[in-house]
Amino acid sequence: MANKKIINNILFEVGTEPLPASFIYSAMKQLKKNAQELLKAHNITYGEIETFDTYRRLVVYIKNVDELQKAKEIELRGPSKEIAYDDNNKPTKALLGFLNKTGIKQIDIQIKKTPQGDYVFGTKKKEANKVSNILPKVIEELLNSVSCDKNMHWNKGYTFVRPIRWIMVLWKQKPVVFKLAGLETSNITYGHQILSPKAHNVKSEKDYFLYLKRNYVELDFLSRRQNIEKAINALAMKYKGELSYDVDLLDELTNLCEFPGFIAGSFHKKYLSVPGEVLITSMKKGQKLFAIKDKSNKVMPVFLAVIDNHVSGKVEKNICENYEKVLEAKLKDSEFFLSQDTREPLVKKVDKLKNIIFQKDIGSMYEKTERLVNISDFIAHHLGLNKEKTEKVKRCAYLSKADLVTDMVGEFPALQGVIGSRYALKSKEEPLVCEGILEHYQPKSQDDDIPKSIAGCIVSLADKLDNITAYFSVGLIPSGSYDPYALRRSALGVVRIILNKKLSVSMNLLIDKSISLISVVNQIKASELKAQVIDFLNQRLRQILSQDEGELELIESVIIANCDNYLDIVERIKQLKKIRQSKDFFECSKIVERTSNILKKAPSNLPSVNKKLFKEDLEKQLGDIFEKNHKDILGLINKGKYIQATEKYVCAFSQPVHVFFDKIMVNVDNVKIRNNRLSLMKDINQLYATHVADLSKISINQN
Amino acid sequence: MNFQDLISKLETYWKSKGCVIVYPYDIEVGAGTFHTATFLKCLDKNRWNTAFVQPSRRPTDGRYGDNPLRTQFYYQYQVILKPSPDNVKQLYQDSLEYIGINLKKHDFKFIEDDWSSPTLGAKGLGWEIWLDGLEITQFTYMQQMGGVELKDVACELTYGLERIAMVLQDKYDLFDLEWADGVTYGDLQKDREKESCAYNFEKADIDMYLNLFKLYEGEAAKLIDEGLIIPAYECTLKVSHIFNVLDARKAISQSERPTFIARVRRLANKCAQMYYEKNGK
Numbered sequence: 001m002a003n004k005k006i007i008n009n010i011l012f013e014v015g016t017e018p019l020p021a022s023f024i025y026s027a028m029k030q031l032k033k034n035a036q037e038l039l040k041a042h043n044i045t046y047g048e049i050e051t052f053d054t055y056r057r058l059v060v061y062i063k064n065v066d067e068l069q070k071a072k073e074i075e076l077r078g079p080s081k082e083i084a085y086d087d088n089n090k091p092t093k094a095l096l097g098f099l100n101k102t103g104i105k106q107i108d109i110q111i112k113k114t115p116q117g118d119y120v121f122g123t124k125k126k127e128a129n130k131v132s133n134i135l136p137k138v139i140e141e142l143l144n145s146v147s148c149d150k151n152m153h154w155n156k157g158y159t160f161v162r163p164i165r166w167i168m169v170l171w172k173q174k175p176v177v178f179k180l181a182g183l184e185t186s187n188i189t190y191g192h193q194i195l196s197p198k199a200h201n202v203k204s205e206k207d208y209f210l211y212l213k214r215n216y217v218e219l220d221f222l223s224r225r226q227n228i229e230k231a232i233n234a235l236a237m238k239y240k241g242e243l244s245y246d247v248d249l250l251d252e253l254t255n256l257c258e259f260p261g262f263i264a265g266s267f268h269k270k271y272l273s274v275p276g277e278v279l280i281t282s283m284k285k286g287q288k289l290f291a292i293k294d295k296s297n298k299v300m301p302v303f304l305a306v307i308d309n310h311v312s313g314k315v316e317k318n319i320c321e322n323y324e325k326v327l328e329a330k331l332k333d334s335e336f337f338l339s340q341d342t343r344e345p346l347v348k349k350v351d352k353l354k355n356i357i358f359q360k361d362i363g364s365m366y367e368k369t370e371r372l373v374n375i376s377d378f379i380a381h382h383l384g385l386n387k388e389k390t391e392k393v394k395r396c397a398y399l400s401k402a403d404l405v406t407d408m409v410g411e412f413p414a415l416q417g418v419i420g421s422r423y424a425l426k427s428k429e430e431p432l433v434c435e436g437i438l439e440h441y442q443p444k445s446q447d448d449d450i451p452k453s454i455a456g457c458i459v460s461l462a463d464k465l466d467n468i469t470a471y472f473s474v475g476l477i478p479s480g481s482y483d484p485y486a487l488r489r490s491a492l493g494v495v496r497i498i499l500n501k502k503l504s505v506s507m508n509l510l511i512d513k514s515i516s517l518i519s520v521v522n523q524i525k526a527s528e529l530k531a532q533v534i535d536f537l538n539q540r541l542r543q544i545l546s547q548d549e550g551e552l553e554l555i556e557s558v559i560i561a562n563c564d565n566y567l568d569i570v571e572r573i574k575q576l577k578k579i580r581q582s583k584d585f586f587e588c589s590k591i592v593e594r595t596s597n598i599l600k601k602a603p604s605n606l607p608s609v610n611k612k613l614f615k616e617d618l619e620k621q622l623g624d625i626f627e628k629n630h631k632d633i634l635g636l637i638n639k640g641k642y643i644q645a646t647e648k649y650v651c652a653f654s655q656p657v658h659v660f661f662d663k664i665m666v667n668v669d670n671v672k673i674r675n676n677r678l679s680l681m682k683d684i685n686q687l688y689a690t691h692v693a694d695l696s697k698i699s700i701n702q703n
Numbered sequence: 704m705n706f707q708d709l710i711s712k713l714e715t716y717w718k719s720k721g722c723v724i725v726y727p728y729d730i731e732v733g734a735g736t737f738h739t740a741t742f743l744k745c746l747d748k749n750r751w752n753t754a755f756v757q758p759s760r761r762p763t764d765g766r767y768g769d770n771p772l773r774t775q776f777y778y779q780y781q782v783i784l785k786p787s788p789d790n791v792k793q794l795y796q797d798s799l800e801y802i803g804i805n806l807k808k809h810d811f812k813f814i815e816d817d818w819s820s821p822t823l824g825a826k827g828l829g830w831e832i833w834l835d836g837l838e839i840t841q842f843t844y845m846q847q848m849g850g851v852e853l854k855d856v857a858c859e860l861t862y863g864l865e866r867i868a869m870v871l872q873d874k875y876d877l878f879d880l881e882w883a884d885g886v887t888y889g890d891l892q893k894d895r896e897k898e899s900c901a902y903n904f905e906k907a908d909i910d911m912y913l914n915l916f917k918l919y920e921g922e923a924a925k926l927i928d929e930g931l932i933i934p935a936y937e938c939t940l941k942v943s944h945i946f947n948v949l950d951a952r953k954a955i956s957q958s959e960r961p962t963f964i965a966r967v968r969r970l971a972n973k974c975a976q977m978y979y980e981k982n983g984k
Contacts, residue, residue, distance in 0.1 A: 336769070
């Protein structure tokens with residue numbers, strides 16, 4: 001027989017002046033999570049929590065709430081058994097006092113063992129409060145728990161992201177009245193701010209939801225969003241355009257309307273001469289309009305406006321014309337920028353970069369441009385590009401930042417690179433140059449594509465590496481969440497481009513080059529700086545490799561051995577993974593481990609091996625084996641045949657090294673002999689550990 | 704409704720809500736916020752409700768009269784309500800209805816905008832108000848002025864008069880607006896706009912302006928030392944406008960810009976601090 005439970009719900013609505021669209025999604029997530037935690041902390045049992053959010057209200061609906069808090073049992077410790085009972089096993093005054101004070105009955109007590117001996121224990125039920133009594137407190141805590149980046153005051157002694165103007169709290173369909181955020185809570189709500197501005201006394205939960213629906217408020221984020229999506233798709237279909245749209249804009253508009261309606265408008269074809277990216281950005285930024293592209297990805301002269309109203313006929317026409325007028329003015333502005341900017345060829349703008357600061361201690365954007373040309377030239381040579389291509393890459397680097405002084409980028413900073421590329425094309429620059437300018441900021445994020453063209457790749461590498469070395473050189477090094485110049489992203493970009501494009505580059509030479517171009521760096525600082533930059537890049541390298549390969553220890557051992565060439569690192573990991581479970585791998589790691597263990601206490605400046613100092617036959621033999629084999633092994637390593645190198649290494653050293661360790665005392669008193677033996681160990685160790693992988697860093701399970 | 708009627712209507716409306724009607728400041732300013740009736744009065748400990756027209760100059764926004772929406776000279780209607788009343792949003796919406804905009808027949812949105820003026824050391828949170836995709840008002844809860852946190856938050860409503868008139872008169876170009884019967888906005892403003900653009904962008908004497916910047920800056924600093932707050936502030940307004948002209952002439956490099964702005968702000972902050980010490984506590 002099931003107990004029939006009375007259904008109790010809490011319905012809580014905070015009415016505000018329009019919330020920032022960007023905040024609403026975060027508020028929705030926070031409210032749900034915080035409500036769960038708070039109810040748990042207050043021992044309130046409930047069924048389910050729903051949250052709704054629009055720009056004008058945050059709603060929490062908690063269903064099936066028990067009327068009473070969960071009773072809480074607290075265990076209390078009384079006197080020790082010895083003190084609690086007298087010799088006749090009768091309760092003493094001490095025990096009776098404990099029972100009296102706590103209200104625990106004598107038959108309910110237990111004796112439990114503790115480290116201090118046996119003690120009397122009893123459990124007390126903490127009185128369960130009615131939820132209605134603690135509801136004001138819980139609601140207040142819930143509202144206070146919502147955090148946002150920027151709060152404001154509005155003369156009510158409370159701070160929130162925007163002013164709170166009403167708070168509705170219903171418990172079991174009835175208003176709960178208390179003071180919160182400078183207001184008195186009630187059962188009053190409001191419909192849409194313009195279409196239904198009057199106060200409404202909510203009679204029940206059902207009435208609340210029905211009233212809002214009938215008074216132009218769609219509470220559910222997903223319904224609003226789907227409505228907008230449908231409208232965009234319908235418009236795109238009508239014009240046979242591409243069914244794609246800006247998701248950020250979609251989310252934003254979903255949170256700028258309680259009652260989304262739609263207006264399709266158009267603009268004059270003559271503005272299609274303005275670059276497509278500018279059209280899209282201008283529509284999005286200026287008026288939050290969706291652009292429609294045709295199947296060949298060209299912007300069409302139409303748009304979709306999402307309005308917070310439903311209109312038709314003359315009113316619709318009027319709103320549409322208003323939207324079109326404003327858009328025309330903005331496009332006219334873009335046209336003005338375009339004509340201003342293209343009065344002279346792009347190359348003429350490079351000199352003006354002298355007026356734009358890159359970083360105050362490092363210099364101007366013009367100086368950065370010079371470095372980019374230099375590094376790009378170096379990379380192009382390094383990769384063996386022919387003279388003609390190299391010149392184009394250099395031209396691309398030279399022009400890459402020129403658009404920063406244009407009016408168009410001044411108006412639409414996010415279009416840097418895009419604008420430069422468009423203007424380069426107008427200035428009759430080579431296609432490769434234009435493409436490179438367009439792509440050289442890529443990848444802009446972890447998910448962004450890497451450049452397709454070689455010019456884009458090289459200039460992007462140069463730009464990103466220069467960002468890192470330049471900022472590092474003046475101590476602007478990311479730490480924790482501090483990374484204002486997005487240098488981690490730059491480093492990730494460097495690694496991704498090299499790996500994806502399979503660019504065989506010596507990082508040592510490249511970083512040396514980059515550092516040598518920064519004037520503020522002196523000799524001593526250079527080596528310290530280089531180590532920091534290498535370490536910083538390696539962190540991103542590990543991140544990427546571990547995503548693709550797993551095997552953290554193996555990756556680490558390979559990077560520690562030698563991290564000059566990322567492609568080589570990948571190759572070594574790949575080959576070693578193949579033999580990871582083999583006997584050779586196991587033996588090899590034993591050799592490296594034993595030799596590196598003995599070297600832990602060795603002086604850092606060991607002399608090279610001197611054959612004359614060999615005393616025992618065994619060490620002479622091992623010395624000979626090294627002589628005989630190390631060139632062959634290095635040869636295999638240089639050819640990238642790491643599996644064969646490992647086999648040969650094991651074959652040559654496994655047995656003699658172990659015998660050597662078993663039979664020969666390395667740490668003898670005679671310093672010369674001792675160091676000579678250590679030197680031999682070092683040679684053997686480094687032959688593998690600094691060329692292939694330092695396997696002493698790896699844990700091996702012997703099967 | 705012509706332009707002059709629009710202004711009268713707003714004046715009637717806000718007068719009826721208890722605002723003191725004052726007049727435009729007689730020194731070049733970039734916005735109504737620079738008027739002492741905003742900048743200094745927000746720091747005052749007393750209640751203050753005011754409304755006024757403020758002609759505003761923004762040299763870099765000039766388009767030689769070719770753009771239907773952007774000009775280097777235009778008219779703001781400024782309302783300050785301090786402390787901000789609870790129904791301020793409704794008051795504002797009612798003002799739009801009062802001048803003849805039926806909001807039910809438009810798309811009306813509040814777009815988050817955290818307003819700040821780096822030259823005035825002023826900060827506020829609020830919105831751009833969009834009517835059919837056109838920004839017609841800046842609605843700000845002023846939190847800080849001249850670097851001083853405001854004890855009483857003031858609401859600043861800044862109406863873009865030309866834009867509102869364009870909606871009311873259904874005009875595409877602000878120069879076509881009817882100012883009075885038979886007189887257009889263009890009749891009164893177009894030549895001025897064109898010539899001012901030529902001056903701001905091409906002819907203003909850079910050396911003279913750089914020199915004026917220094918002279919007024921020095922004068923302001925001197926007056927601050929002498930405790931003459933309002934004259935010091937008026938010199939600061941001069942410095943601010945001179946900076947804007949230099950900016951339009953592209954005479955200030957990107958790297959120097961923040962330094963120039965900081966120099967203006969330093970003066971404005973000092974004036975604000977002094978005024979607050981005297982009248983705010």
